[in-house]
Amino acid sequence: MTVNLIRMLSDFGLVVLIWMVQLIIYPSFARYTHENLLSWHRIYTKRLASIVIPLMFTQAFVVAYQLYKTQEFFTYCSAVLVVLVWLSTFTQFVPLHNNISKGEKVADSVEKLIQRNWIRTALWTLLFMLSLWNNILK
Numbered sequence: 001m002t003v004n005l006i007r008m009l010s011d012f013g014l015v016v017l018i019w020m021v022q023l024i025i026y027p028s029f030a031r032y033t034h035e036n037l038l039s040w041h042r043i044y045t046k047r048l049a050s051i052v053i054p055l056m057f058t059q060a061f062v063v064a065y066q067l068y069k070t071q072e073f074f075t076y077c078s079a080v081l082v083v084l085v086w087l088s089t090f091t092q093f094v095p096l097h098n099n100i101s102k103g104e105k106v107a108d109s110v111e112k113l114i115q116r117n118w119i120r121t122a123l124w125t126l127l128f129m130l131s132l133w134n135n136i137l138k
Contacts, residue, residue: 003062004135010059015128017051022114022121029110034103037110041100059127060086074134078127085123092116 025044029037063082067075093116099109 003065006058007062007066008131008135010055010062011124011128011131013055014052014059014124017055018117018121018124021048022117026110026114026117029100029113030107034106037100037106038103041097045097045101056086056089074130078130081123081127081130085120085127088116088119088123093120 029041032040060082063075063078067079069075093113096109096113096116099105
């Protein structure tokens, strides 16, 4: 399997996942009762982490490798976008999920997840489009 194929697969997996999270999963959080959301959220975060973590690390390692091997527009843009996704995830989304897990500011955190996740949705969509352009349309 080539590096470019691994990159395409991880980018595709993340773009599909983020659109499902944005359009289905996060909005559904607003429909749970407080108690049911707290119970489900513990399960949800563990299960989703088992999918997201390998994909994010794969994408990050492949992008770093591509940047090391070839310094060009595609690799620079990809690296910047990956860094922005990671910063967004760990500065905004991990704290919001922690609030929900602790039962603190739950309604506010759910609303922020829904609104702010458009940032990651856009970033991962751009990453996939770049990958598609670099591998197929170029």
